[in-house]
């Protein structure tokens with residue numbers, strides 16, 4: 001007899017042979033998806049016997065995972081902040097590291113802001129998280145990919161967030177000339193194309209356009225920094241996610257462009273992952 005607990009254990013054993021460092025979580029999320037249940041159900045009913053159909057449905061998902069496909073793509077979903085986001089292969093899969101950016105923005109402006117621009121919004125993760133925390137703030141999220149804009153808009157509707165608008169734009173290009181924001185945030189592409197990490201794990205299934213940038217990964221960060229002052233209110237802030245070895249280059253670029261109060265913040269793994277500056 002196959003039970004929830006025995007199926008999870010055998011899946012975990014099989015997944016241990018893969019690059020995944022979250023085998024237990026992977027197995028649980030896939031089983032929840034095939035049983036259409038919450039994770040708490042698995043812990044409440046570990047001895048529950050499963051019928052052949054359920055076991056077969058789970059096996060199909062497990063085989064995809066064993067072939068390297070990201071769990072978020074298999075189940076079409078990823079939790080970010082307190083939101084449930086639809087995910088597909090047109091954007092980056094939201095990461096816990098990016099929640100550090102949201103936390104840092106909330107800490108930088110404890111009383112909130114009236115306007116936010118999120119450049120390269122993808123699933124809409126950062127824009128939607130900030131809009132949900134600052135309900136009176138107007139948030140604009142832009143992405144150059146029409147598929148990403150459609151996905152972000154879908155996530156806005158399913159999470160019932162009204163104070164965000166998503167626009168197709170390559171960085172600032174399609175914004176009105178007089179657009180001005182108190183906070184500009186971005187998690188742009190920042191990986192160098194020769195980085196071996198692009199050949200590993202979930203990244204292999206994500207769009208290159210969301211990951212890779214020229215000039216050792218600095219090209220898009222540079223464009224964003226150079227033009228940000230044209231779209232920032234006085235006292236406004238630019239806050240960027242970047243690679244774990246890019247903090248000092250990003251701080252240098254911010255200082256060279258005339259930003260003040262320049263600093264960085266570590267991610268959960270202790271790498272400098274976020275840098276920011278104030279425009280005054």
Ligand code: GLN
Pocket residue numbers: 092095097187188189190191203210211212
């Ligand atoms: N942090 C992601 C990674 O290293 C990349 C995100 C990005 O390029 N913006 O996998």
